[in-house]
Each structure stands twice: as C-alpha cells, then as structure tokens.
Amino acid sequence: MLSTRALSATRQLARATSSAGAGAVRCKHTVPDLDYDYNELEPVISAKIMQLHHDKHHAAYVAGLNVAEEKMRAAQKANDLAGQVALQPALRFNAGGHVNHTIFWKNLIGEKNGGGQLAECALKSAIEQKYGSLAKLSAQVNAKTATIMGSGWGWLTFDPAKGSLDIITTANQDMAAGVGHVPLLGIDAWEHAYYLDYNNVKADYFKNIWRVINWKDVSQRYDAAVAKHRAAN
Template sequence: MLSTKLSATVRPFVRKASGIGALRSKHTVPDLDYDYNELEPVISAKIMRLHHDKHHATYVANLNAAEEKVLAAQAKNDVAAQVALQPAVKFNAGGHVNHTIFWKNLIGEKNGGGQLHSSALKSAIEEQYGSLEKLSAQVNAKTAAIQGSGWGWLTFNPAIGRLDVITTANQDMASSVGHVPLLGIDAWEHAYYLDYNNVKADYFKNIWRVVNWKDVAGRYDDAVAKHNSLKN
C-alpha cells in the first residue's frame, strides 16, 4: 500500500491544498547581496551569472512546477502521483535551499571575505579543530572525496551539540540528516568548471578567501541558542 505521507524533507515545501485551485506563494530566486564580479578572482562574474541566474533559477522553476503537480494530485486524492513526485520536490527544494545558503555564505575579499573575527564560532573552531586552517583542510578533503556531485558542509550537529563536517550527495540538504547548515561549499561542476576546469582542488582552496564568516557565525549563534532552549 502506498503511503499518503510525504517525506520529512519534502513536506515543508508542499502547501496542502484547501480545494481545487487553492492559492500558494511561489518560490523565487533571492537577489544577491553583491555584484556578480565581487567574488573575483576566486569566482568569476561569468560563473556567478550562470550559477545564480540559470542553475538556481532552474531549481526554483522546477520546484514550483512540482509543487503545483503535488497540489493537483492532492486535490484528486491521487496518492500514487504524490509519491512519484517526491523525488522531484526533494531534489529541486534542496537545490533552492542549498544555493540560498551558499550565496549568503559568500562575500568579496574587499568587504571582509575570508576574515574570521573573534566570536563564539571562532572559539568553537579553535577548540574542536585547532585552527581555521585545519578545519578548512578537513572540509576540503571530505568535499573533494565526493563521488559525483554534492556539497561539503560545516554544520552544527544537535546530536552532539558541536560543530561537524559532513557531505551530502547531489542536492540533499544538511537538514535531511538532522544537521543545521552553517557553511556550504558547492561541489557541482557548474560552480567552478569555467574558472578551474578539472582542478577542483584549487576551487576548494580558494573559496575560503570569500567566505562570509559574519553570516556563518550568525547561523552558529542561532543554532546554539535553539539547541540550548530545547534542552531547558
């Protein structure tokens, strides 16, 4: 028997229809907080335009289309169709969420990219990994080991109440395995190939120069605060 329940990963992205033709708000591609060329020479304006305006936009368009089909299937009580649509919703929702985090995780060097200032996050990194350099080496090694496409992540792991380094395949979200994403590194070829060709190790090395640590530190503070509130 087919289950009528959507997976935990998919469920937040599908709004239950209240009737045929029920309205829903559509997902949109978020604007960048910086110009396309601000991340140069680490990431070129050409890649940023292609990545943001084409790849991310495609995930959003496909997510909206998949959601419309799910709502139509719900209205018809077509369980088989709802189940069949779950992979499309999961993949495109992941593409949308992961890239939305990615854009916020980046900032040009002239505007503070790569600078990790004193913060709770900096203290946690030094306590757990010894230094930012050692952390970045671990993230890069794990991300480079991905077979195919995926993401490297610095996360807050609520299960242990500490930072963690993980990878996810394709467009799977860190939240799908119970982690809170803090910093994501896109390991899909479209993120680097025009600039680095097949030398993705250089891309992984250089991207740390444009990490927006203020954004990452804010995500860490929020994750810790939520974790502590749930314990009390």
C-alpha cells in the same frame, strides 16, 4: 521515498517561502537577489560563473520546485497516492537545490568586504576547540568534500544530536537538514560552480573559496543553532 527528516525539511521550506496566515494565497518560490555584484567574488569566482550559477542553475531549481509543488497539490486534491510518491524525488531535488544555493549565496562575500575573515566570536572558539584552527578546519572540509563521487555539497554544520560542529557531505542536492544537521557553511561541489574558472582542478577551487567566505553569516547561523539547541535542552 523521502526520509522523515527530508520530508520535514521540504515542508519547512514550503512554509517559510509561502504567504503567512490561514487561508493565504500561496506564493511561488523565487530566486533570491544577491547581496553583491556578480564580479565581487573575483578572482576566486568569476562574474561569468556567478551569473550562470545564479540566473540559470538556481533559477532552474526554483522553476522545477514550483512545477513539482503544483503537481503535488493536484495529486493530493485527486487523492492520487501513487502520483504523490512519484513526485517526491523531484520535490527533494529541486527543494534542495533552492535551499542549498540560497544558503551558499549568503555564505559568500568579496575579499574587500571582509571575505575570509573570521573575527573573535563563539564560532571561532568552537572551531579552535574542535579542529585546532580555521586552517585545519578548511583542510578537513576540503578533504571530505573532495571525496564526493559526482556532484554534491561539503558542509560545516551544527549537529543537534551531538551539540557540536560537524563536517558532512551530501549527494546531489540533498539538504543537510535531511540528515538532521543545521547547515552553517556550504561548499558547492557541482562542476557548474567552478569548471569555467578551474577546469578539472577542483582542488584549487576548494582551496580558494575560503578567501570569500562570509564568516559573519556563518557565525550568525551558528549562534542561532546553538540558541535553539539550548532552548530545546
């Protein structure tokens, strides 16, 4: 059964991607457009991987989420509690796949457009204070992500409980929000994210992906998380 935090994250996704207003007709989830062409991240990530990852893998999570939510609404209407419980794993998996990839696409940008460059900002100061440098942070994220057994994600997050940055991993398509963290930067450790380019040498993928990180996006996520934390405390 889903944890309270995981259920909350799934419900937040549903609210954020549905029509606003009381009585509005619910919209189905869709795959977001990329802010760049498939080949912009080369040679770090090939256009072939980007097309398959975005058009096929992400699209499959979106389709699965729409089907699971439709079945859930039917189960709720029928007051079928057993059916609702049985649908929770599909909702969790597909919602996570949609949310995680939506963040991932925004976290990336080509080197010619600023990929890998972290300007002076609050996030950079926080990274240097806690980890010493961006290079040391990336090494810690890569080391922790490499310990994932099977598929999953490595995350740089903001932990509201600590009021600071943290590095975590999640299995499969579990969301960072499911364990109470605010996702800032996600590294997709599923084989479909790198295998065509790096084969079984995923360590090279983890190393190279930092060249195409969109630190402007990550920084904006950090600023928003900190502002929300301060407002709540």
